[in-house]
Amino acid sequence: MAKIIRKETLAPQIKLMVVDAPWVARKAKAGQFVVLRITEEGERIPLTIADFDPKAGTVIIIFQEVGKSTMLLGTLEEGDEILDFVGPLGREIEEKNFGHVVCVGGGVGIAPTYPKAKALKEKGNRITSIIGARTKTMLFWEEKMREVSDELFVTTDDGTYGEKGFVTQVLERILKNEKVDLVIAVGPVIMMKMVSVITKPHDVPTLVSLNPIMVDGTGMCGCCRVTVGGKCKFTCVDGPVFDGHKVNFDELLARQRIYLEEEQRALELWTVEKAKEEASRVV
Amino acid sequence: MPQRPPEERIRDFYEVPLGLSEWAAVEEAKRCLKCKTPQCVKGCPVEIDIPGFIELLAQGNFDEAIVKIKEKNNLPAICGRVCPQEDQCEVQCVLGKKGQPIAIGYLERFLADYEREKGVRSPSLPHSRNRKVAVIGSGPAGLTCAGDLAKMGYRVTIFEALHAPGGVLIYGIPEFRLPKAIVAQEVHYVQSLGVEIQLSRVIGKTYTLDDLRDAGYEAFFIGTGAGLPYFLEIPGENLNGVYSANEFLTRSNLMKAYLFPKFDTPVKIGRRVAVIGGGNVAMDSARTALRLGAEEVCLVYRRTKKEMPARVEEVERAEEEGVNCIILTNPVRFVGNENGWVTGIECIQMELGEPDESGRRRPVPVPGSEFVIPIDTVVVAIGQGPNPLFLESVPGLNLNRKGYIVADPETGATNLRGVFAGGDIVTGAATVISAMGAGKKAARAIERFLEAPDSFPQWR
Ligand SMILES: Cc1cc2nc3c(=O)[nH]c(=O)nc-3n(C[C@H](O)[C@H](O)[C@H](O)COP(=O)(O)OP(=O)(O)OC[C@H]3O[C@@H](n4cnc5c(N)ncnc54)[C@H](O)[C@@H]3O)c2cc1C
Ligand SMILES: Cc1cc2nc3c(=O)[nH]c(=O)nc-3n(C[C@H](O)[C@H](O)[C@H](O)COP(=O)(O)OP(=O)(O)OC[C@H]3O[C@@H](n4cnc5c(N)ncnc54)[C@H](O)[C@@H]3O)c2cc1C
Ligand code: SF4
Ligand code: FES
Numbered sequence: 001m002a003k004i005i006r007k008e009t010l011a012p013q014i015k016l017m018v019v020d021a022p023w024v025a026r027k028a029k030a031g032q033f034v035v036l037r038i039t040e041e042g043e044r045i046p047l048t049i050a051d052f053d054p055k056a057g058t059v060i061i062i063f064q065e066v067g068k069s070t071m072l073l074g075t076l077e078e079g080d081e082i083l084d085f086v087g088p089l090g091r092e093i094e095e096k097n098f099g100h101v102v103c104v105g106g107g108v109g110i111a112p113t114y115p116k117a118k119a120l121k122e123k124g125n126r127i128t129s130i131i132g133a134r135t136k137t138m139l140f141w142e143e144k145m146r147e148v149s150d151e152l153f154v155t156t157d158d159g160t161y162g163e164k165g166f167v168t169q170v171l172e173r174i175l176k177n178e179k180v181d182l183v184i185a186v187g188p189v190i191m192m193k194m195v196s197v198i199t200k201p202h203d204v205p206t207l208v209s210l211n212p213i214m215v216d217g218t219g220m221c222g223c224c225r226v227t228v229g230g231k232c233k234f235t236c237v238d239g240p241v242f243d244g245h246k247v248n249f250d251e252l253l254a255r256q257r258i259y260l261e262e263e264q265r266a267l268e269l270w271t272v273e274k275a276k277e278e279a280s281r282v283v
Numbered sequence: 284m285p286q287r288p289p290e291e292r293i294r295d296f297y298e299v300p301l302g303l304s305e306w307a308a309v310e311e312a313k314r315c316l317k318c319k320t321p322q323c324v325k326g327c328p329v330e331i332d333i334p335g336f337i338e339l340l341a342q343g344n345f346d347e348a349i350v351k352i353k354e355k356n357n358l359p360a361i362c363g364r365v366c367p368q369e370d371q372c373e374v375q376c377v378l379g380k381k382g383q384p385i386a387i388g389y390l391e392r393f394l395a396d397y398e399r400e401k402g403v404r405s406p407s408l409p410h411s412r413n414r415k416v417a418v419i420g421s422g423p424a425g426l427t428c429a430g431d432l433a434k435m436g437y438r439v440t441i442f443e444a445l446h447a448p449g450g451v452l453i454y455g456i457p458e459f460r461l462p463k464a465i466v467a468q469e470v471h472y473v474q475s476l477g478v479e480i481q482l483s484r485v486i487g488k489t490y491t492l493d494d495l496r497d498a499g500y501e502a503f504f505i506g507t508g509a510g511l512p513y514f515l516e517i518p519g520e521n522l523n524g525v526y527s528a529n530e531f532l533t534r535s536n537l538m539k540a541y542l543f544p545k546f547d548t549p550v551k552i553g554r555r556v557a558v559i560g561g562g563n564v565a566m567d568s569a570r571t572a573l574r575l576g577a578e579e580v581c582l583v584y585r586r587t588k589k590e591m592p593a594r595v596e597e598v599e600r601a602e603e604e605g606v607n608c609i610i611l612t613n614p615v616r617f618v619g620n621e622n623g624w625v626t627g628i629e630c631i632q633m634e635l636g637e638p639d640e641s642g643r644r645r646p647v648p649v650p651g652s653e654f655v656i657p658i659d660t661v662v663v664a665i666g667q668g669p670n671p672l673f674l675e676s677v678p679g680l681n682l683n684r685k686g687y688i689v690a691d692p693e694t695g696a697t698n699l700r701g702v703f704a705g706g707d708i709v710t711g712a713a714t715v716i717s718a719m720g721a722g723k724k725a726a727r728a729i730e731r732f733l734e735a736p737d738s739f740p741q742w743r
Contacts, residue, residue: 023489037446043538043547044446068547084446086483215538215548218444218485219672220454220510221530225521232514232521237672251521254623258523262549269544 002036002085005058007078010140011133013065014108015074016050021085022057024049029092030119031209031241034059035217037084038072045069046214046236048112048186049088059087062111062140068266089217090240093207095119099181102174103129103149104167104195106187110141112209113186118148120184126150128180130170132187136161168194175202182207185244189253196244206244210235212255226252284389289603293573296458296541299600300364303386308393312341315385318377323387326375328720329362329427331355333372333387340390349394357430357476358423358469358719360399361452363392364461366716367594399468405475411436414733417500418442419486419673422450423715424506424706426473427722428729433476435730440500441478444485447537450508451707452715454537455529455564457571463536487676492702502701502729505688506722509707511670514663515559519617524551524625528560528568528664535571553659555579557628559614560664561591566598568662569606577660580606585613585633585646609656611635613648618655627655667712677702687711695725696732700742703729 006018024034033048051060065071076082093116101120105113110131121127127148132155133139139154139161146152153170154162163170168191174180175198183206185195192208199206212235215221219237226235229246233239286292286300303311315337323333331352339348352359368388376384398404414437418429421443429439447453449466474480484490492503512527514520531550534540538548556577558569561584572580582601584591587610591598602608611633618627632652635644669686681689681698688697688704695703705721707713731738 023484027489041539041546084483086444086446086485087489089485089488215530215533216445218510219670220512221533222512222514222527223530225514227521232516251623254523255521257623258551259549262543262551266544266547266549 001081001083003081004076004078007076010062011138013074014062014138014140015065016060016062016111017073017076019059019061019082019085020057021059021087024059024085024087025052025054025057028052028054028059028088030095030115031093032088032090033217033240034061034085034087035089035214036061036073036082036086038069038076038082040083042072042083043069044084044215044217045073046089046211046217048209048240049115050111051115051118062108064108067263068270071267071270086217089236091238093119093184093241095123097124099125100179101125101127101182101184102171102180103127104171104183104185104187104191105129105131105145106167106185106191107133107138109185109187109191109209110139110145113184114141114144114148116184116186117145121148128174129153130155130167130174132156132162132167134158166194167191168198171195172198175199175204180204183244185209189249189256192244192247193249196247196249200245207241208244208247209240210242210247210252211240212252213258226255284386289605292459293570293604296574298462299459302396303389303393305393308390309341309343311386312337312390314378315341316377322375322377323372323385326372328371328716329356329723331372331391336394337385337387337390340394345394345397349398352391352394355723356719357427357473359391360395360465361423361461361469362716362719363388363390363395364465365452365456367714369594369596371716399465403468403472403475405472408434408436408477412438412733414438415440415498415500416502416504416729416733417495418504418506420444420450420506420508420706420708421448421470421480422506422508422706422718423452424508424708424718424722425450425504426470427719428504428506428703428705428726429478429722430473430476431723431726432729433473433478435726437730437733439478441480442484442486442490442495443480443482445537446483448480448482450506454533455567457532457536457567458541459570459574460567485672487673491676502732503703504695504722504725504729505673505697505702505704505708506706506718507670507673507708508718509667509669509687509712511668512663513666513668515614515665517614517616519619519625520663522617522619522625523623524553524659525617525661525663528558528564528662529667531568531662532564532571535575541575550575551660552577555581555658556660556662557581557583557656557658558662558664559583559628560666561586561588561593562664562666563593563597564667565662565664566593566601566606568664569601570604572660572662573604573606581656581658582606582608583612583614583628583630583656584608584610586635586643587611590643611646613646615653617661625658625661627657628661629653629655667707669708685711693724694728694731694739695721696728696739696741698741700739701732703732
């Protein structure tokens, strides 16, 4: 059990929770994640550790409500407990001085970008960050990202804030004008794919943080397998961070859709139940 | 033992064998010869006093009979269901030489079920020795080691990566062979002996062995099992609809996908399902697929039925339920559609050649015999190996060529001082009872280590 100490709504459907989990906080490193479960009937879902404080024993998770489990998580309040909170899982990123690192965070992917930018900044890297969202209201942690970046660019798809367009166009511009030693990208798979396509001709090493479907998160089931450089890897133990130039993104995109129908059904049922519950409370 | 008819049982996940009646159990027990040097006991890795409990049972003294079993075995309801008694105690029974051996397994199950219905009693055991032992993994090896150490008076904590204790008993073996409520009850019994279980703690990640040492643990038992699923490593294996047996069974058992959407974790089951392999895990996967609603389930195996590693009883049950065995056939490639879903398996015919190192005749492909089996779901059940996650976190631990821990077969001692190991992580995929036997031996050795550390010359 892990208690929720603080809850914040960062954007519509994007929530932050500070969770009391000293066993995770003590060991956490940038790049790692937790697996949590909310109810006895619930799924085990992975979420990146967005920040952690070993002294206070707390971990921050930031999640987008996309389906039943994340929506249910969103209904928990300060003082409530998360049933299972396992971690830290996965491998940490290599923390050393690469030189000039560009960190690209898209959508809720801004959250997992932060600890990586922070850790690499502490190692003396020059950090350029590009964060983007669909629209102004969906953007969060601009200030926190600025703190750990030497330079920060912001984009929105609809131009309601920052530069109009995608994070990738800023990245292209930077690659044309400056020497970049490493690019780290976290966000929707399609964005990570595009980033890798763009950096390839410039020969810039590119790390992406993959988010396939998982069950155990400990290397026992093989659900999270991805093809990297023609080899089968388990994201939960070999990753989640991989060389973007070697990842088979199309396979990952297909594998993320395996349970689309079931997810839809679970969500509909849950929404109906919730509506009934609310109706009975009114009566 | 009476069992439910196949038509009925493939529609649900309830248990298949129904258990013996009181009358039948007593009559069976009465056949025992109470041999002076009972052969059956030699076949039991946890050393149950078999004639002892059978005699009490024959007298109708069920309460003491189960106490007799539990002197040695903390998990009788589990062992009575899944132990391969035909290769263990029953194969040794003198009555088997001429006729039928005593049905030792059925009797064990009968007594465990009798006790469960009455409400399990726990002995009260104060912590007489204030020293801490850490057990990593809550499978049968870990549970046995922990239970025995607790009975000796030590303070034992089990650390388990998953959110439920039991290892393969809870995530692998299906409900219809081993009801999870029974596993939960026997785990509860081990806890009642004084064992603390910390769930959702991945050793190697959440804590390292050094962290545990700093927290005051003086000896360690590693029972992390062989949980890494092997794949065929052929093209198309990452197509949607291709599962490892571990994922398929974990979704169904641990996550209760057969109760979706009451439970949130789904599992995909097509009309036609193929299971690759011929072991117990393959049988469990095939029978689970049927119960999840598959119309046709076939088993693709590269040798013949004679070479199948599964228990004969399990193959028979699977076939009774309608599983179709396609033998002397090996997959070479998975075929998929444009959306990334598997639609077929390209296979090649095999024939048996010379025996290989396992003593079984080696299957050899017949050139030009490729053909495609159309399917919607595949379960790859070709074996498991050691999961490196924990092992990588213990530098210097001796592993063998295949990645398993090297441990003394009599004590479980590894090359690291105070660190013992047993079960599948040492032997490779084996049986519940052999894992329990290893846990038992290690418990005894851990006591020796704690009381007389110098009696392990290799660590001096
Ligand atoms: C290592 C790792 C770290 C992650 N970190 C974060 C994080 O920090 N914050 C966060 O919000 N999410 C993160 N995710 C994704 C998160 O786990 C999923 O969004 C969550 O499991 C969805 O569960 P659900 O039941 O709410 O939705 P579901 O009902 O499972 O899915 C609803 C919809 O979301 C889509 N979807 C499901 N899973 C994913 C996914 N992994 N990526 C993209 N789309 C998906 C589905 O296709 C579907 O359309 C991470 C995933 C991994 C593997
Ligand atoms: C589908 C299936 C059916 C089977 N059927 C039978 C049968 O009918 N009869 C029979 O005798 N045998 C059967 N077996 C084999 C038997 O289950 C195993 O031999 C036995 O469970 C091994 O016990 P164990 O304690 O060594 O490991 P496991 O049962 O594998 O338990 C290991 C435990 O350690 C935990 N763990 C792993 N790593 C860590 C870590 N780093 N930190 C914390 N915890 C960790 C795991 O989560 C797991 O709970 C079957 C196996 C399978 C897969
Ligand atoms: S060997 Fe058979 S007959 Fe002899 S004691 Fe054991 S169970 Fe009874
Ligand atoms: S989630 Fe099971 S192996 Fe990665």
